[in-house]
Amino acid sequence: MRRRMLLLCSLWLLATSCSRPPEKPVAETVKSSAPWTSGYRVYVTNESTGDLSVIDGTTLEVIATVPLGKRPRGIHASPDRRTIYVALSGSPPAPPGVDESTLPPPDKSADGIGVFDVETNRLVRVLQGGSDPENFDITADGRTILVSNEDAMGLSYVDIETGQLGETVGVGGEPEGVTLSPDHRLVYVTDEADSAISVIDVAMKRRIKSFKVGRRPRNIVFMPDGKSGYVNAENDGTVVRFDAVRNTRLDEIALGKAGEVKPMGLVLSADAKQLYVSTGRGRLVFIIDTATNQPVASFEVGTRPWGIGLSPDGQRLFTANGPSNDVSVIDLAGRNVVKKIPVTGSPWGVVVIGR
Numbered sequence: 001m002r003r004r005m006l007l008l009c010s011l012w013l014l015a016t017s018c019s020r021p022p023e024k025p026v027a028e029t030v031k032s033s034a035p036w037t038s039g040y041r042v043y044v045t046n047e048s049t050g051d052l053s054v055i056d057g058t059t060l061e062v063i064a065t066v067p068l069g070k071r072p073r074g075i076h077a078s079p080d081r082r083t084i085y086v087a088l089s090g091s092p093p094a095p096p097g098v099d100e101s102t103l104p105p106p107d108k109s110a111d112g113i114g115v116f117d118v119e120t121n122r123l124v125r126v127l128q129g130g131s132d133p134e135n136f137d138i139t140a141d142g143r144t145i146l147v148s149n150e151d152a153m154g155l156s157y158v159d160i161e162t163g164q165l166g167e168t169v170g171v172g173g174e175p176e177g178v179t180l181s182p183d184h185r186l187v188y189v190t191d192e193a194d195s196a197i198s199v200i201d202v203a204m205k206r207r208i209k210s211f212k213v214g215r216r217p218r219n220i221v222f223m224p225d226g227k228s229g230y231v232n233a234e235n236d237g238t239v240v241r242f243d244a245v246r247n248t249r250l251d252e253i254a255l256g257k258a259g260e261v262k263p264m265g266l267v268l269s270a271d272a273k274q275l276y277v278s279t280g281r282g283r284l285v286f287i288i289d290t291a292t293n294q295p296v297a298s299f300e301v302g303t304r305p306w307g308i309g310l311s312p313d314g315q316r317l318f319t320a321n322g323p324s325n326d327v328s329v330i331d332l333a334g335r336n337v338v339k340k341i342p343v344t345g346s347p348w349g350v351v352v353i354g355r
Contacts, residue, residue: 040312040354043084043116044320044327045072047093049345052086053327054121055318057311057352060329060339064121070110074135074178075307075349077118079142084351086114087133088126091151106132106151113145113158118353128165130156137178137187139202146187146202148175155189155200167205171198177219181244182226190217190231197231199247209247213240215258221266221275223290230275230288232263239263239277241293253293255279255286265308265319265350278305278319285319285330299335302328307347312354320347 040057050072054064074087090110092103111133115125129136129147133156136147145158153173157166172191175198179188189198191210197217199209214233222229222244229244237258241250255261261282268275268290275288281304287297305319305328317330321340327347329339 036355038355040352041118042309042318042327043075043351043353044307044318044343044347045075045086045349046325046344047071047073047322047346047348051344052084052116052123053343053347055327055341057316057354060341062341062343065344066116066121066123068114068116068123069112069126070107072114073348074133074147075351076136076138077351077353078138079140081353082118084116084118084353085136085138085145086116086349087129087136087147088112088114089132089134089150091132113147125163127158127160127163129158130154130165130168134176135178137180139180140184146178146180148178148189150174150176155187155198157205169200169205169207171200171207172196172210177217177231179220179222179229182222182224188220188229190220192216192218195233197242197247211242211247211249213242213249214238214252218264219266221268223268224272230266232266232277234262234264234280235259237261237263239266239275239288251293253288253295255295255298256282256284264306267308267310267317269310270314276308276310276317278308280304280306285317287335297335299330301330301337302326302340307350309350309352311352318350318352320350322346322348 042055044053052066056063069088071089072086090107113127113129117124130149132151133147134150147156154168156168171189173193175189177190187200195215196210196212200207215235217231220231237256238252240252262280264280265278277286284298285301286295289296301319302321303324304322307320309318319328326340328337331338
């Protein structure tokens with residue numbers, strides 16, 4: 001009953017949110033550094049402390065900690081790499097097995113998309129993001145954010161210039177991952193509760209297909225030619241390969257025993273020859289050869305690695321380790337952790353930007 005009431009409330013909020021002010025007040029930077037001109041930086045959302053850790057890619061030290069708002073999770077850079085967007089949510093965490101009737105009510109005033117300026121290390125705006133935004137993608141022209149609304153079974157269009165919420169397209173249960181196809185004509189949304197992917201025509205703003213992939217899918221990556229992609233099936237311990245032309249499941253790549261290895265973050269190497277997969281409570285990162293679609297290596301990186309990112313030169317991998325409040329730095333040549341960088345609380349997402 002509580003879940004149904006929350007869903008009805010969320011749908012009402014989605015329908016009325018366009019009348020709200022487009023932006024919300026923002027907090028100031030706690031610790032900052034001078035503008036940078038070379039090297040790269042790693043940006044990590046900290047879900048429980050509501051802030052962003054900025055890590056210098058050369059020194060591997062945290063150089064800024066910026067307040068964002070409640071439950072920052074999904075994080076992506078704009079096409080020009082000058083801006084970072086972060087999904088913020090006032091809904092309380094509800095991990096599997098938790099009785100939702102015992103949770104406090106959601107704070108819908110905290111829902112939104114934070115806008116972080118890379119040059120000044122400041123949160124400059126908060127856009128509308130619909131109800132309980134979790135993850136998103138950005139259109140190639142940098143004008144629109146497509147965001148999953150987890151508790152409302154929707155994908156919302158957000159106009160970046162105005163900060164206003166536009167149309168919302170219905171998808172499946174508990175949508176999370178949002179990824180545009182390489183040609184940006186379609187957007188794919190992982191529906192965790194339905195074990196499926198929803199496919200939406202971006203221009204028509206309509207769901208054109210849904211297909212099953214595996215239990216609790218979360219993240220998607222596409223091969224550069226756009227003909228196929230990969231999605232994790234967290235509760236199956238697999239990565240599923242799918243046909244992105246016919247939008248059908250092809251096969252699965254087993255990584256370990258279901259429940260012990262829980263595939264989560266996915267990132268492709270620059271040449272798309274290797275797929276890196278974090279595995280949550282499995283503590284491992286797997287490397288999959290995309291020519292053979294077989295795992296070729298695995299190594300331990302930390303406690304529940306979640307978000308994952310590659311350095312611009314492809315030599316280092318970064319994982320956000322939630323329970324231990326740190327970020328692992330992995331040397332890919334040696335396939336070992338060279339450093340763990342302390343951050344604030346429950347790191348979730350990772351994005352890397354070079355100069």
